[in-house]
Amino acid sequence: LERIEIVRGPYSALYGGTAMGGVINLISADPGKPLTELRLGAGNLGQRGMSLVHRQRYESGLGVSLAVGYRESTGDPNAEEVVKPTTTGAPGTPVTGAVPTTTAAGAPAYMIGVRGARPWSQDHAMLTLHHAPSAATRLAAGIAWGEYRVGYSRPQTLLRNAAGGEVFSGALGVDGARMNVAGTDFLSATPTRERDLRLFARADHRFAGGTRLQAHVSTYRHRFDYAQPVSGVSTYDGGNGDFVRQPNARTDLDVSLNMPVRADWMLVAGVAAGRSSMDRGTVSLANWRDASSASTQINAGKGSTNNQAVFVQSEHMLSDTLTAYVGGRFDRFETEGEVSQDTAPAFLQAFPKRSFSRFSPTVAMVWRATPGLSLRASYGAGFRPPALLDMYSRVVTPGSTAGAVVVVDAAPDLRPERVQALEIGADARLPGGADLSATIYKQQLDDLIYRRRLSAQLSRTENAGRADVDGIEVRAGWPFGITGVRGFASLTHQFRYEITDNPAAPASVGKNLTDVPQTVWSLGLQFDRQPWSGQVVYRHVSRVFGSGDDLNQNLAQGVYGAYDAYGTASARIRYQVDRQLSLALSVDNLTDRRYYVLTRQPGRTVFAELAWRF
Incomplete structure (x- = not known):
């Protein structure tokens, strides 16, 4: 990548419903800047990695950009704890070793073991061919592929019987109370695999007079699947299970014209179209460790969306110091799908085609009050269409409490989530090389898409009436008084981020x-004082209420299933040995802090890397 551009909020008319929170634009490096670099790295938790980048423009005019990479880890053996509450009834076989804890909601429970490390590996490759038939025209086409795999390892139990033997199941007695433990409580939904394939092409032509035509087309194929055991039946090595496959696809096309109408007026206009599809299914497995042992289908869900859009954005330089932006985008979406269940009670529900349209206006002003100070104000409206997975699938996953499952029902009637946003901000370059940026924002979300808990095990994705968000964002950078050393800081704080109207769930x-x-x-x-460079960062994140906890009931901290408030420090140092060779060392969670973001997060991790430029 050459650079990354970020536009926060729904303040650009050039993008559609998936960009209501903002846009991140990745700018690829030009093959005219030749580079061949090999990186090799290793770290704790069995981390190993390799990457190769090659960029070159040859005498024929053909440019080639190639990137391949591989990363793997044996996984964190302590990430997934097995948490189990006691139940009513007479105590069973006495055991020892259970550690008192609570659930995320604060109910008494015990930690009785861990599910074992989940080793993972990921690899990717991307090839882009560039060609410029003339000075005014640039063409590019390519293919990108990636795969991510998660495996499994044997769980460990803390429970011991009177003879000191390990206990994984049974009607047990823990501190005088009954606990029913199944072997499947110690199992995770693995193996899993995710595969991506993307084909793309783009064209860029500059006409005489400065008008620029850009076109981009891409198609994306994503496949995700995983296996999970049948609760209370399967064992670590085998037994009945389910296999979930979730292929989906997306194709997009957009064409735009960037036209200098006058010296002080730029106009961008264009059209876009896209199609998405999903075909999700769950089948039973004779052996949940073997995907080829599939037999009958349990349930399925499939659906598709089509969208078309037109957009325009106008930039007016009203004076040397004042610029105005105004624009809008009109989107039309169609969707249809079906959900079926092949086990009792069997059913097939087909949901006919429905459509919705949205117009998203934007307006902004930027005033350069002084050479070192700019003031800005923006208003924008946007939307996010509901996901196919939420509308046309019934998802069953393990819960944070052992033996429990979480079921998310299909929600075929979901409406688009809408947002209106207003922000006012300032950007300043201060004497001495410091810079400061501050933004105050207000957002109103209507038909907010969120997950509502209907019972301990059942949730459904729904539209809430309204939510309001008010906040501030501040960023700063300053020289530290030492050559090559600079400090930086950032803050995002929500003064208000709550549901303000929801007739379906007043609570x-x-x-x-x-x-x-x-x-x-x-x-x-x-710091950058060659041959040394690097950075040290401390980051704090406040407590979060996870998906499905719409009533904010999970108040416990420091336990499995919780979303803790936490602060971690990280550091990276790099040494440039010569023009070709550099060495780097990265350390995350420097203080080895223990905290949970649903699962227990890794402690201190270290990764060392060698880079060689040819």
Whole structure:
């Protein structure tokens, strides 16, 4: 990558419904800047990695960009704890070793073991061919592929019987109470595999007079599958299970014209179209460790969406110091799908085609008040269409409490989530080389898509009436008084981020939005004094209420299933041995802090890397 551009919020008219929170634009490096670099690395937790990058433009005019990489780890053996509550009834066989704890909701429970490390590996490759038939025209096409795999290892139990033997199942007695433990409580939904394939092509042509035509087409194929045991039946080595496959596909096309109407007026206009599809199914396995042992189908869900859009954005330089932006995008979506179940009670529900349209306007002003100070204000509206997975599938996954499952029902009637956003900000370059940026924002979300808990095991994705978010974002950088050393800091804080109206679930009104921290801040130091360079960063994230906890009931911290408030420090140091060779060392969670983000997070991790440029 040459650079990364970020536009926060729904303040660009050029993008559609998946960009209501902002846009991240990855700019690929030009093959005209030749580079061949090999990186090799290793670290704790069995980490190993390799990557190769090659960029070159040959005499024929053909440019080649190639990137391949591989990364693996044996996994964290302590990440997935087995947490189990006691139940009513007479105590069973006495055991020792259970560690008192609570569930995320604060109910008494015991930690009785760990599910074992989940070794993982990922690899990727990307090839892009560039050609410029003339000085005004640039063409590119390529293919990208990636795969991510997660394995399994034997679980460990803390439970011991009177003879000191390991106990994995049975009606047990723990501290005078009954606990029913199944062998499947110690098992995780593995192996899993994820595979991506993307084909793309783009064209860029500059006409006489400065008008620029850009076109981009891509097709993406994603396959995700995993196996899980049947609760209370399977063992670590085998037994009945389920296999979930979830292939989906997406094709996109967009064409735009960037036209200089006058010296002080730029206009961008274009069209876009796309199609997405999903075909999810669950089949039974005779052996849950063997995907080829599939037999009958249990349930299925499939669906598709089509969308078309037109957009325009106009940039007006009203004076040397004042610029205005105004634009809008009109999107039309169609969707249809079906959900079926082949076990009792069997059913097939087909959901006919329905459509919805949205217009998303934007307006912004930027005033360069002084050479070192810019003031800005923006208003934008956007939307996010519901995901095919939420509308047309019934998902069953293991819960954070051993033996429990979480069922998320299909929600075929979901409406698009809408947002109106307003922000006011300033960017300043201060004397001495410091810089400061501050933004105050207000957002109103209607038909918010969120997950509502209907019972301890059943949730459904629904539209809430309304949610409001008010917050501030601040970023700063400053020289540290030492050559090559610079400090930096950032803060995002939500003054308000709560559901303000929800007739379907009045108890959720006033509750904080799920999956959103109230405060995130970081403070760091960068240095670059060749041949040494690096940085040290401390990052803090406040407590989060996870998906499905729409009533904010999970208040426990420091236990499995919780989303803790935490702060971690990380560091990276690099030494440039010569023009070709460099050495680097990265350390995350420097203080080896123990905390949970659903699962227990890794302690201190170390990764060393060697880079060689040819």
